[in-house]
Amino acid sequence: MTGDETGVELVDAELAGKAAPLVERLVADQAASKLAAQDATLWGPDAESEASIRLSWTSLHKSSRPLIGEIEALRTELQSEGVDRVVLAGMGGSSLAPEVIAATEGVALTVLDTTDAGQVADALAGDLERTVIVVSSKSGGTVETDSHRRIFAKAFTDAGIDAARRIVVVTDPGSPFSELSEKEGYRKTFLADPHVGGRYSALTAFGLVPAGLAGADIARLLDQAAAVAAVLGTDSADNPAIKLAAAWAAAHEGGAEKVVLADTGSGIKGFPDWAEQLIAESTGKLGTGLLPVAVEGPEAPGFADAKSDATPVAVGHPEGAAKISVTGPLGAQFLLWEFATALAGRLIGINPFDQPDVEAAKKAARALLDEPEKLSGKETPATVDGAVEVFGSEGVATDGKLVDVLRAFFGSVADGGYFAVQAYLDRLDDASTSLLRGEIAKRTGVQTTFGWGPRFLHSTGQYHKGGHQNGSFLQITGAVAEDLAVPDRPYTLGQLQHAQALGDGQVLAEHGRPVLRLHLTDRAAGLAELVRAVQEAGE
Incomplete structure (x- = not known):
């Protein structure tokens, strides 16, 4: 990685100048500290009801700590039984963050977020004797994930394996899936914080359980987030989340509807794919918003030759045509981009927590x-x-x-x-x-x-x-x-x-x-x- 220092650099002087008044506005409005305090009024009265039940992500670096021991205990149990292959069935926020965590940590996690029969068949062809499947869904009603659960349960049974002992559930408290898990006697049910939406759930059980069972160091991930949390909740022009949100919003005001994301040696694997959901679902509504464009690198078409309709953002050190650079370890980056996206929603004038379409x-x-x-x-x-x-x-x-x-x-x-x-x-x-x-x-x-x-x-x-x-x-x-x-x-x-x-x-x-x-x-x-x-x- 580029180091433990987390920050945002506005590389382009013109963009920095246009962002400056928006930085001042966010600081004057005490938007960052209010967000850290989970103030649901930040996005106006129409968004207040939804926002009031979607802001627990700001303190997950503290509230998710008990998961560390629970996950490690289950991993130890499974390994003692010869079960060390982890498959994740999940969509969107239930799969993107754990995939990035596992890839960055260099641990094996088979992610099923597809309905392609060939890809699912390949996952089934792995060693079922060594396999546990984590089925992640807030409600359990996600059709893709429910299909994966049914297919794997049958495959385990057909192979003479107790399916219930090989299924781990991540869901919300009181959900239909939680009830099903209890009824079926699944190995373990992890209950996530229900006051966190899917795309902000990287540091909840949805992100941590599959990655942790695969061997990722989730304690370090939470430490990284904790190290930057105080700064992100500070009303200061030096707050990296304020700088990033203001730059996005200023560019958007000038017609830059797209945010082009390229990794420039951050050491984080696949981060633009995670950020893509966060930004698109949070801002893309009411005929406005920011379209994230994940590209192959800083020399890729769309980044190197970005026109006035797009803002190139480097995940890592500034390189090529980048107008913005964002640095820091993975846990800190998760929290930084979440803060920035929520603050950008305030500036653009949308509710960053619903997904009406x-x-x-x-x-x-x-x-x-x-x-x-x-x-x-x-x-x-x-x-x-x-x-x-x-x-x-x-x-x-x-x-x-x-x-x-x-x-x-x-x-x-x-x-x-x-x-x-x-x-x-x-x-x-x-x-x-x-x-x-x-x-x-x-x-x-x-x-x-x-x-x-x-x-x-x-x-x-x-x-x-x-x-x-x-x-x-x-x-x-x-x-x-x-x-x-x-x-x-x-x-x-x-x-x-x-x-x-x-x-x-x-x-x-x-x-x-x-x-x-x-x-x-x-x-x-x-x-x-x-x-x-x-x-x-x-x-």
Whole structure:
């Protein structure tokens, strides 16, 4: 890592000048100290009810301490039984933070935040005799996580393993999932603080239990957060959270709707993916907000060549085109970015704790699951080019070769808009799909995000529907070679994945956004054809 010092540097002098009045405003309003004191009035009367039950994250560095011993005791028990492989079933805030913690600590954690049958099958193919699955959900009703729980419970039983002894639950007190866990006799139930929303839950049981069972040093993580907590709650122009929030808000006022995130040697693995959900779900609503764009590095397209609609932020030391630099160890960074995002919400004028548009895609997917004939895979494509079938929402040109379709789609993006690549595939076996982000950004000069479906639905999905309405959406779906049934449910994982893609595309189209869906009838061949077409379309 870059060291233990936590700070924010406004590298760009012009941006620092524009942020200065907003820094003064936050200091004068005593916003930081009020936030640390969990004052729910900071975001206005309309947000007060929600904020009043969503602010316990400001003191998790203290309240989560008892988890250290509980987690270590369970880990010791499991290891004594030869169980040392940890699988996490969770979505959004339940998976992103523990994945970053485990990767940064260099410990093995298999994360399931997918409905791709192939990726789930790969997780099942691991040594079940050595496996414990942590199922994380505030309510237990998250369809992806519930599906994983059912699939693994059956797999354990089929293998002659007591499933209940291999399932650990993380949920809210009094939730239906807590009741189910007690009824089924699951190994252990960790109850998280119910007054913390998912994207602010990194230092709750949702973040700490799976990472800690995998071997991460969660005591050190809490120590890092504790070391910076007092500073973040101080009403001072030197408060890094105030500086970061003011810079984001000042840039947004000037038309910079996107925040481009690149790691510059921080030593933290995958941090932009965690920050992506925090910023997008917290700010992307009421037709405004900040769209986080996680890129491959400071030389990546979108960062190195950022235009006036985007602010490049380095996670680590200043490098390249960075206008802002944020440094510090992981525990401190979690708390810093949470404080900054909440304060930015006050400046932008939104409630950073609700997510009013997330449910729409879920409802659309559920409706499709109720009509399985719509998921038969027999839709008629507008065009077929090799191993790629082309589908488009109303107004999207779909005639000609794939390269022609892409060229037209790239040319139709709104001024100051963005492309979102959404891949409903296996993020391990189909990992090369993520290269499309840079290829499209380089050839179009347009800010481009990349998300694995349905993972992104619990992250940037809120911004897509609730933020600035200037996105164009490229969905990529693929044939399912070997599907997996979901026990006691009338659908397979393949059908669920398909319903999630179609449902989200339907909601985006209803918002008047262009959606182009490319279905790969052969994933490997189709992806190769798609990459070539993207390269040709941008020439």
